[in-house]
Amino acid sequence: MQAAVLTAPTRIEIQARPVPEATGRDVLVKVMAVGICGSDIHYYEHGRIGPYVVKGPIILGHECAGVVVAVGEQVRTLQPGDRVAVEPGVTCGYCAFCKEGRYNLCPEVQFLATPPYDGAFVQYIKHREDFLYRIPDTMSYETAALCEPFSVGVHAVRRARLQPGETVAIIGMGPVGLMAVVAARAFGAGRIVVSDREPLRLEAALRLGADAAVDASAADGLAQLRGGADGSGVHVALETAGHPAALQTALGSLRRGGRLAIVGLPPQDEIPLNVPFIADNEADIYGVFRYANTYPQGLALLAAGLADTDGVMITDRYPLEQAQQAMERARTNKSGSLKVVVYPNGPV
Template sequence: MRAALLYKPGDIRVGEIEEPKVQNPDDVLVKVEYVGICGSDVHYYAEGQIGDAVPEGPFIIGHEPAGVVLEIGSGVSSLKPGDRVAIDPAIHCGRCEACLEGNPNLCLNIRFFGTPPQQGAFREKLVHPEHLLFKLPPEISTAGGAMLEVYGVAIHAVDLGKVKPGYEVAVIGGGPVGLATAQIAALSGASRIFLSEPIPERREMAKKLGADVVIDPTGSDPVRLIMDLTGGRGVDVAFEAAGEAETFQQCIDVCKNGGMAVFIGIPSDDRIVLTASRARRKGLTIKMARRMKNVYQRAIRLAASGMIDPEAMISHLFPLERIAEAFEMLTGEGKGGIIKAMIEI
């Protein structure tokens, strides 16, 4: 079967790999139909690593899939062939301390699609455990199902930020996760949402998804503008969703005294410099968002009810054969105007 194989930074090609087979009672064979390209995929493509995670080529990246059930194991009861499913890319052990404490996203033995050594989702078929597959209702398309991982990350981040009705929120970075975070914060009752993003197409989408004040950081200082518009108070919660060295500091700078900064983005350089005195004097709480946990059903309910439209962000659809072109655009100037790129398989 076909798969997109990353051989080295900047070199991703479609090739043939062995087809997976149902082996365990809870196994489900899925025909992958759509896979979103995440910022972490772009890091692997452009830089060849994320921190100390270094794939050895040829390696399959991608962790935002959705598809159709082809075959089920003997113990599977909740799914049948033909069902459309969203796929949770994280396989946790369920036995370690983190799992038993209710934090499967922090599992000590986790295997995650597209993170070495676990092969990813840019392929025609995959086998996955039943409990990590979520049947899509008629209201959600399969492409929309592939976006639920993005919304899951956003829901988890907003949960960490403990956003309450009336809170003022800043989102630094308007990529798909930042846009989804702004939308979930709005649905959580935030009274005013600031979003900073340099790419025009993403700023326009931010306005549609609930951001009240959208800032172009290439033309305005987002910190000064947010502080001015809040009367010098700052925001209750700031979310970093850009992964740039300066945007982590901006999150700290725009928080109110006693506020919270939630870091979602992944910086290219694993070491970033922050002004510790500013965070300390403000008495900030800083939280690191690690993927998501137990949120797929919530994302499905939001989408099925029409409270979110998971397809709205998909601006570019590429067949698997053009995956290299998609990555070239995403690593180019202005990311080619892409809001969200999706691979159709």
């Protein structure tokens, strides 16, 4: 089979690799669509994200979906021909975090395209049965792959305890922020206001269900996020940009007693925050690390057609042999591209 392998920073080579064998509880999946994530771009360009360091050749890509072609002898729920979404992080199932249902915190997780584990820019992957989910015939492989960033949004609004009718601010309209708009709308948000610097992304947010879009460079941007003349602030803020100023803006947008979920990862470990504001307003702050127990609900919500995710999100399509060009497109075209999708087995 063919694989797109990152061999050095910003260098991807197409190599021949053996097709994995499905044994035990593992399933062999023919990969049909893979979305490029911000983390893929970080590994491609910088070779690391925090403690996760690329130390050798690695296959990127973790937002994926495909079709089952073979199953191990212990597999009971899937069979060849099943169309599936792939939840990329396979956990141990035995540690305290797994048993508590917070398996995203499992210290033994094997997450696609997170060093040292290879990802899905390849024609076939082997994946454990319990992290694969059937998708309806009416759902595209692209939508199924989008369930991965959508799951981040679902987990974030759950962590922030979003209640129907509450107001929400989402800072940063990259793919995760855009899918968080869909998640907030699905969970009954009363008003969603978003912020970014790119007009394309603000327009996409409005098409996906946001009520108002704020240019992050506007002098009165924070006032607009807090509610204009009323200025009382929002119940929930989601920071998805991974930028220090965006985090400070997200915190400042909260009403008294509001809740902030931190999704984006900034390049530095420490960021100044207004501690008196946090204490005086009893702001609750939640860290968000990937997701847990989101895929069944996420797929059901996407299948319900809450938003035209494919039509809005997917802007660029590339075959596997052009994975290098796909990564460059995602890395350099922030003003024109939202979700770049690679097709390991065609068509484009």
